Amino acid sequence: MGKIKIVDTTLRDGEQTAGVVFANKEKLRIAKMLDAVGVDQIEAGVPVMGGHEKETIKAICELGLNAxxxxxxxxxxxxxxHSLECGVDAVAISISTSDIHIEH
Structure with missing residues (x-):
C-alpha cells in the first residue's frame, strides 16, 4: 500500500468561512505548525487575490519548511x-464548469 499524504487547505479554504480572516503573521504561524505536525503539502492561498496575499505566500515559501x-x-x-513568482513547488488549477464562472 502506498503512503498516505496529508494536504491541508486551511490557509485558503479556511478563509472562505464567513468571518474568518487570518492576519499575515497568523498565516506564517499556521504554516509552521502544519509543517511541525507533519503535513505533506500546504495550500498557501491564491497569489492573484490581491492585498498582501502574494507576499505572504512568498514568505511561507521562504520559511524552508519540509512541506x-x-x-x-x-x-x-x-x-x-503569480504562483510561480512566489516560489511554490506545486500549483492547483481549478477549471470552472459553471456558466457563471466561465463568463466571469
Missing amino acids: SIMGWNRAVIKDIE
Missing part, C-alpha cells in the same frame, strides 16, 4: 505565473 507549498489558481496563465 510542499501549493498555490491555488484559476485556469489562467497569469494566475499560475
